[in-house]
Amino acid sequence: MNIASKADAIGLGERARRAARVAGEFADAVDREGRFPREGMEAVAAERLMGIQVPAVHGGEGATISEVAEVCAILGQACAATAMTYAMHQIQVASIAGFSGGSAWHAGFLKRLCDEQLLIASATSEAGIGGNLRNSVCAIETIGDTVRLEKDATVISYGANADAILVTSRAHADAAPSDQVSTLFLKDQYTLEHTRDWDTLGMRGTCSDGYVFRGEAPKEQVLPAPFAEIAAESMLAVSHLLWGALWYGIAADAVARAQGFVRAAAKRSPGTTPPGALRLAEASSLLQQVKGNVVAGLRQFEAAKGDADRLSAMSFAVAMNNVKVGVSQTILTIINHCLLINGIMGYKNGTPFSLGRHLRDAHSAQLMISNDRILGNTSTMLLVHKQDTSLIG
Amino acid sequence: MTTAEIIRDLVGKHGKLPVDVATLGDDSDLYTAGLSSFASVQLMLALEEQFDIEFPETMLKRATFASIRAIADAVDSIVRDQAAA
Numbered sequence: 001m002n003i004a005s006k007a008d009a010i011g012l013g014e015r016a017r018r019a020a021r022v023a024g025e026f027a028d029a030v031d032r033e034g035r036f037p038r039e040g041m042e043a044v045a046a047e048r049l050m051g052i053q054v055p056a057v058h059g060g061e062g063a064t065i066s067e068v069a070e071v072c073a074i075l076g077q078a079c080a081a082t083a084m085t086y087a088m089h090q091i092q093v094a095s096i097a098g099f100s101g102g103s104a105w106h107a108g109f110l111k112r113l114c115d116e117q118l119l120i121a122s123a124t125s126e127a128g129i130g131g132n133l134r135n136s137v138c139a140i141e142t143i144g145d146t147v148r149l150e151k152d153a154t155v156i157s158y159g160a161n162a163d164a165i166l167v168t169s170r171a172h173a174d175a176a177p178s179d180q181v182s183t184l185f186l187k188d189q190y191t192l193e194h195t196r197d198w199d200t201l202g203m204r205g206t207c208s209d210g211y212v213f214r215g216e217a218p219k220e221q222v223l224p225a226p227f228a229e230i231a232a233e234s235m236l237a238v239s240h241l242l243w244g245a246l247w248y249g250i251a252a253d254a255v256a257r258a259q260g261f262v263r264a265a266a267k268r269s270p271g272t273t274p275p276g277a278l279r280l281a282e283a284s285s286l287l288q289q290v291k292g293n294v295v296a297g298l299r300q301f302e303a304a305k306g307d308a309d310r311l312s313a314m315s316f317a318v319a320m321n322n323v324k325v326g327v328s329q330t331i332l333t334i335i336n337h338c339l340l341i342n343g344i345m346g347y348k349n350g351t352p353f354s355l356g357r358h359l360r361d362a363h364s365a366q367l368m369i370s371n372d373r374i375l376g377n378t379s380t381m382l383l384v385h386k387q388d389t390s391l392i393g
Numbered sequence: 394m395t396t397a398e399i400i401r402d403l404v405g406k407h408g409k410l411p412v413d414v415a416t417l418g419d420d421s422d423l424y425t426a427g428l429s430s431f432a433s434v435q436l437m438l439a440l441e442e443q444f445d446i447e448f449p450e451t452m453l454k455r456a457t458f459a460s461i462r463a464i465a466d467a468v469d470s471i472v473r474d475q476a477a478a
């Protein structure tokens with residue numbers, strides 16, 4: 001039993017590394033042209049990584065959040081756009097697999113997702129609410145057995161390339177802004193009217209354009225659990241952990257490039273310590289902090305898994321928020337250290353030591369659900385939450 | 394006033410609900426009625442002040458604030474525990 005699960009885990013890592021090699025080859029082109037990371041995502045699908053998180057009964061491999069995070073970290077070291085596309089897809093899979101109850105339609109969809117390696121996008125952000133995903137303006141309308149929804153979605157990553165989109169909305173026309181549901185629409189059930197271009201500093205390949213989404217589907221495609229539960233018990237934590245994993249990947253590759261630079265300098269003048277060596281040691285220590293932060297978060301999530309009370313506890317939300325804020329800030333410091341080490345060779349594009357793409361991609365981390373918004377949210381909880389001062393927990 | 398009545402009053406004052414608290418039953422889902430996480434913390438602080446209690450960490454979860462009755466049960470159990478201590 002144990003041996004089999006271990007073999008699977010090793011298999012996943014190898015498959016992810018093979019996909020990452022392809023993604024890495026095209027990372028600069030994807031970034032420069034601001035285009036969908038087609039080659040990387042095709043390689044991910046060819047390695048059959050899209051459905052790994054789906055339970056075996058529905059055709060998947062039942063991979064844990066930590067295993068999915070490892071795949072994100074591996075892809076993140078090669079191409080952040082591929083990694084972010086993959087991570088966002090897995091966040092949606094976690095919501096559907098975890099919160100569709102006994103819904104036969106969703107079980108059937110998960111089976112199809114594994115068979116056909118489908119890609120799911122997310123539309124939570126909306127004009128007028130920014131990154132406050134626990135509020136919606138738009139409301140889903142039920143007409144007999146059909147639901148209909150129109151949403152002014154400001155950002156839908158890889159919307160044009162997705163096979164399905166999970167969309168949040170108010171539960172009905174009279175519902176409060178926080179009384180939300182989440183509905184999975186298939187590609188032939190919606191149209192996307194392009195409204196906003198994604199010409200950004202970094203994460204250019206996520207193609208996170210804005211659209212007016214218009215969809216109509218059978219009402220069984222609405223996830224049975226209220227979105228409040230999905231967000232509290234899965235989406236927020238899984239987002240912060242999988243994003244954290246790929247952000248770690250970006251920083252880890254930057255440190256690898258800086259280490260390559262320092263090592264090359266050391267070889268050129270044996271017996272002397274290259275000037276960047278100390279800074280590299282510092283970057284390595286910071287990278288370990290980031291890794292420790294993400295891994296501790298993953299452990300906490302795995303320990304609470306399936307326990308709605310623990311997952312919706314304030315202490316858990318505070319911990320996950322802290323992972324997100326801490327990792328998103330520290331990777332910038334790390335990559336900046338690496339840039340100082342590599343100097344002009346890091347500043348230039350197209351060298352083995354280039355760091356421009358890493359630095360630009362990493363800058364999205366603090367905005368992807370604004371750190372100020374998250375800190376505001378944590379500070380509210382700290383008014384009542386009692387700190388756990390134990391070390392091991 | 395009963396505990397539930399006091400709580401109903403505090404939900405009305407601090408819950409920032411888009412609906413009148415009088416339209417809600419003791420078992421109505423407060424989150425569905427629009428209780429935000431920010432407002433639930435403000436409500437918790439008001440409850441701690443009103444009943445001179447402190448919510449233990451184990452009660453700081455969504456389910457505790459799901460309805461007026463759930464809050465009343467939580468408050469009653471903390472009051473009982475504090476009296477026994």
Ligand SMILES: Cc1cc2nc3c(=O)[nH]c(=O)nc-3n(C[C@H](O)[C@H](O)[C@H](O)COP(=O)(O)OP(=O)(O)OC[C@H]3O[C@@H](n4cnc5c(N)ncnc54)[C@H](O)[C@@H]3O)c2cc1C
Pocket residue numbers: 088121122123124125126129130131132155156157158203206208364367368369370372373374376
């Ligand atoms: C690479 C990338 C991919 C994305 N993909 C998707 C996607 O696929 N689907 C999707 O729905 N969304 C997506 N998003 C959007 C994301 O989830 C957030 O909605 C978005 O980053 C928030 O945008 P904003 O900064 O304009 O809005 P806001 O959250 O409104 O913030 C604007 C600014 O106002 C300030 N601010 C606002 N509210 C507060 C507050 N309460 N406390 C303190 N300060 C505050 C902050 O300084 C903040 O920077 C993506 C974002 C990125 C960067």
